[in-house]
Amino acid sequence: MTVETAELDDAELIRRSADDPGQFAGLFDRYARQIHLYVARRLGTQAADDIVAETFLVAFRRRHTYDHEFPLARPWLYGIAGTLVARHKRQEERLLRALSRTGVDPLPEPMADTVVRRVTASGRGRELAGALAALSLRDREVLLLVAWEDLSYEEVARALNIPLGTVRSRLHRARKKARAVLELEEE
Known part of the structure; x- marks a missing residue:
């Protein structure tokens, strides 16, 4: 991430990514690790790799719908990840039940x-x-x-x-x- 990119808020990165798609990578750099840890706790590390990749792909495709009033995209990204996690609900429940047993x-x-x-x-x-x-x-x-x-x-x-x-x-x-x-x- 460049110094200039590091100084921009998330909304501005998303705005700039309309003309320069590479700007969106700044969001990945900021949040991929956090989202990966969250999803890994819920579904395991293998599923987390896929979910994180899919989260950022979905976000990239929907970036034109982002509400630029919000300077932080973190909740938006967690929302996308949460939707994807819901698809893996049964795996999560099995993981928790195995830990419980x-x-x-x-x-x-x-x-x-x-x-x-x-x-x-x-x-x-x-x-x-x-x-x-x-x-x-x-x-x-x-x-x-x-x-x-x-x-x-x-x-x-x-x-x-x-x-x-x-x-x-x-x-x-x-x-x-x-x-x-x-x-x-x-x-």
């Missing part, structure tokens, strides 16, 4: 972020994986974007193209269900 994370990366590592350190990783597997895809998507990717509620709403209130209600429901599963495992 065996306690062995089949990924070279940790299953989750700092919060999950703390839970794992206290011997609760298997239960947490089971709790995640028990959530609906829509609730799990919101919870993971907030917990793993540290997106704000507004960014999640933008990424998933849902109202802010829906983000809040899905997150509340996901946390409540996860807590209930974890409390049952304690008994």
Whole structure:
């Protein structure tokens, strides 16, 4: 990435890519690693390679529809990746259920972020994986974007193209269900 490209916000890179498609590579340089880690946690590293490539291909093809009012394209890219992840829902559920049964994370990366590592350190990783597997895809998507990717509620709403209130209600429901599963495992 050139110094000039590094100084541009995402919206400007997307705008410039209309005349110079190579400018779009700046977005890939900024976000591919983050999106890869997020998808790998959900579907495994092999699927993540494909999903990341497809995410940026879809974004490139749809760049003319990007709302340039938003200087950061990160939520938009997570939204595209989330749609692609939904297509791989069954693989994700199998991965979480396998972790729940065996306690062995089949990924070279940790299953989750700092919060999950703390839970794992206290011997609760298997239960947490089971709790995640028990959530609906829509609730799990919101919870993971907030917990793993540290997106704000507004960014999640933008990424998933849902109202802010829906983000809040899905997150509340996901946390409540996860807590209930974890409390049952304690008994």
